[in-house]
């Protein structure tokens with residue numbers, strides 16, 4: 001007897017809700033990973049990923065792993081033992097990268113900010129002058145709900161011959177981002193946030209400057225699975241020949257292609273704007289319920305709203321009640337913010353009025369507060385026009 005899987009409205013830090021269209025695509029009967037029809041689907045998917053990531057990089061592919069695997073792949077291919085790497089740390093995922101970099105034998109130069117704040121550009125670029133090989137930042141810090149601005153980083157990296165490396169796991173498809181325009185040399189993401197696909201693939205892209213560094217290596221890197229040259233032998237559309245590297249998670253790729261089609265049908269500017277509006281509307285409702293956002297205005301990550309619960313409220317008890325009585329998932333604080341915040345996802349189909357109304361109603365009930373004012377604030381947030389992104 002297997003335990004039933006309950007229905008959940010996923011409004012936490014990820015995974016996000018998966019639309020019917022994607023679920024149906026995932027259930028497409030499996031074909032072989034070298035079937036010509038599958039190879040065509042791979043090419044289509046890589047091209048759609050380029051569009052969503054805002055890049056023309058030929059080395060753009062979904063890695064067969066979650067976002068953390070994308071981070072390991074970035075480190076394995078683009079960081080050599082002994083490299084000095086400047087690493088922005090203002091939350092759990094910057095910490096995680098600092099750890100991955102030091103395991104690779106890099107000399108990690110940490111540039112930190114308080115959890116809940118962005119890091120000043122000037123502080124990030126200053127250490128590049130002392131022979132840094134790369135600068136890494138988390139664009140969307142899911143542990144704090146902060147968006148790290150990318151402006152000014154690429155110029156400084158180029159001036160010092162360093163690579164600009166970015167984690168865009170939570171921002172991709174939900175917050176203004178165009179990797180080529182931002183001068184990003186390599187980036188990784190995940191499927192379970194604003195792309196509304198289940199977890200299991202890591203969109204990954206590497207530009208020419210970073211590929212040139214990889215080509216200068218005199219021996220292959222230590223990771224076989226994440227060897228980008230081997231991976232491109234399977235993914236590259238060059239002469240059409242595909243070398244088996246690993247058995248691709250075929251059905252996940254069916255799902256990702258559909259999820260990317262949904263993003264592109266909406267169009268990126270419209271989608272970014274929808275996330276911004278949904279964030280603002282939900283924040284207005286949550287303020288009516290006594291919550292306060294951790295990130296100051298101007299530093300917020302639209303797809304992830306981290307809020308301090310009202311004074312004196314048992315945050316874990318309310319989260320449990322939301323899940324058990326209303327079928328709604330929101331996330332607790334992570335790392336040093338454990339117990340201090342709720343993290344609410346505003347991701348893809350979760351960035352809509354209807355699921356947010358469900359959350360606001362349920363939260364008001366669990367907090368013992370009337371729902372009228374918060375619902376009115378939510379409605380007003382959706383009614384107010386905002387300037388174009």
Ligand SMILES: Cc1ncc(COP(=O)(O)O)c(C=O)c1O
Pocket residue numbers: 013014066067068069093138140141142143167169170190199
């Ligand atoms: C910003 C960020 N980076 C990396 C990761 C790791 O991704 P995964 O959990 O898919 O391995 C996450 C996951 O939440 C994330 O939010």
